[in-house]
Amino acid sequence: MNQTIAVICYIILAPIIGGLLEGLDRKVSARMQRRVGPPLLQPFYDVIKLMKKQVIVVSPAQTFALISYFALMLLTGSMFFAGMDILLCFFVMSTAATFLYFAAVISSSPYATVGANRELIQMMAYEPAVLLSCVGFYLIEGTFNVGEIAFSKTTDIIYLPGFFVAFVFILTIKMRKSPFDTSTSHHMHQEIVKGLTTEMGAQNLAIFQVTEWYENVFLMGVIGLFIMNGTTTNIIIAVVVILLTYFLEILIDNTSARMKTDMMLKLSWGVTLFSAGVNLLVLMLVR
Amino acid sequence: MAKVKRSPWLLHYDGSSCNGCDIEVLAALTPVYDAERFGVMNTGDPMQADIFMITGGINTQNAEVVKQLYDQMPRPKVVVAVGVCACTGGVFKDCYNILGGADSVIPVDIYVPGCAARPQAIIDGVVKAVELFQQRSDEHDKLVKQGGRPDAAKDAVKEDKEVSNG
Numbered sequence A: 001m002n003q004t005i006a007v008i009c010y011i012i013l014a015p016i017i018g019g020l021l022e023g024l025d026r027k028v029s030a031r032m033q034r035r036v037g038p039p040l041l042q043p044f045y046d047v048i049k050l051m052k053k054q055v056i057v058v059s060p061a062q063t064f065a066l067i068s069y070f071a072l073m074l075l076t077g078s079m080f081f082a083g084m085d086i087l088l089c090f091f092v093m094s095t096a097a098t099f100l101y102f103a104a105v106i107s108s109s110p111y112a113t114v115g116a117n118r119e120l121i122q123m124m125a126y127e128p129a130v131l132l133s134c135v136g137f138y139l140i141e142g143t144f145n146v147g148e149i150a151f152s153k154t155t156d157i158i159y160l161p162g163f164f165v166a167f168v169f170i171l172t173i174k175m176r177k178s179p180f181d182t183s184t185s186h187h188m189h190q191e192i193v194k195g196l197t198t199e200m201g202a203q204n205l206a207i208f209q210v211t212e213w214y215e216n217v218f219l220m221g222v223i224g225l226f227i228m229n230g231t232t233t234n235i236i237i238a239v240v241v242i243l244l245t246y247f248l249e250i251l252i253d254n255t256s257a258r259m260k261t262d263m264m265l266k267l268s269w270g271v272t273l274f275s276a277g278v279n280l281l282v283l284m285l286v287r
Numbered sequence B: 001m002a003k004v005k006r007s008p009w010l011l012h013y014d015g016s017s018c019n020g021c022d023i024e025v026l027a028a029l030t031p032v033y034d035a036e037r038f039g040v041m042n043t044g045d046p047m048q049a050d051i052f053m054i055t056g057g058i059n060t061q062n063a064e065v066v067k068q069l070y071d072q073m074p075r076p077k078v079v080v081a082v083g084v085c086a087c088t089g090g091v092f093k094d095c096y097n098i099l100g101g102a103d104s105v106i107p108v109d110i111y112v113p114g115c116a117a118r119p120q121a122i123i124d125g126v127v128k129a130v131e132l133f134q135q136r137s138d139e140h141d142k143l144v145k146q147g148g149r150p151d152a153a154k155d156a157v158k159e160d161k162e163v164s165n166g
């Protein structure tokens, strides 16, 4: 019963929370550049406008791939908030990302294809840290079950600081923020136009946008999982940590220029190996 | 329901301008004037754009490009010609390769005069374009309701309707 409620809450609230987070993101970014910035609800205005525009699709298959991406992302988040296996969540998420890749290459536009190829490299860059985090949770809790991890008595971050650092690092890649916004250049007029999303207009772009909100809420949930230890006061701490992490992402986004993909790959694997790897060694030796 | 005019995304294309107008356009879009507070985003992608800003005249080489960019933009859309070159051909009007202003290949809605167009005039033009965008969008919505599907609007809106507000 609780599971059903959690899933329904996720499906209804995630786009609202995700949209507000993005609005906050744009507002804070603007303030960092000493501008007023768009209204908090701007992302919603954008999506509503996109839904109203004439639909021009390069290939009908693109819509199919995007809807699959959306549905699988929804499934990922639902499984996570229903407290199921965390490994399974991440596997479904990878499948979703593959559909996004298809949605881009199917248009056979050079910009979208370059963006899609970079997206694949991004997946390679973040996947090790994601899997290692799952291993970290398993070592501490003895289970991959999200429900059990969240409501057990241990605060995982105390034992997994290295894993947390690695996860926050790859979050920048996953959220497509500068310096790792290689697949969809976040700002206008860059060398691959809009990368992955170049050939997506109107409704398709709206689907992409809303899926990103679902994804962000799921990723923030994983951040929260590092903090959760089953008590109610702890939930507040988790929310604070999530907001701080988001702020850190915005700060990184606004203070760095983008990086080449091979640099990204080396750096993310380096950080993963170093922080998560050392943490893993220590855990295995101490336990 | 939020109005579409709260989210106008721009596409800026440089025809055969001398770059004077482009610099003014970019100046009007810099953080100093903060166009994003009105929801304006400068996108390089025609498929995501609502307002097409064109500077410079049309020559034999870019005529096709301009037509193509215009066609790739989903309806409703608005075209703004910035600077006398884009309005009429300007100082280059009599050159052997110049066909004329932007309206020699695509329907233009708003003409922003000036050589180079002042940022104030450009912002004024964009404000007019945003109002027109809202109006077009309402018409578009009505047509969609009647036709049942968004593509139906495409056939219903006649090209001559586009060339209003001159």
Ligand code: SF4
Pocket (backbone or CB within 6 Å): B016, B017, B018, B019, B020, B021, B022, B055, B056, B082, B083, B084, B085, B086, B090, B091, B114, B115, B116, B117
């Ligand atoms: S209107 Fe004047 S400034 Fe603008 S492109 Fe033409 S010549 Fe250059």
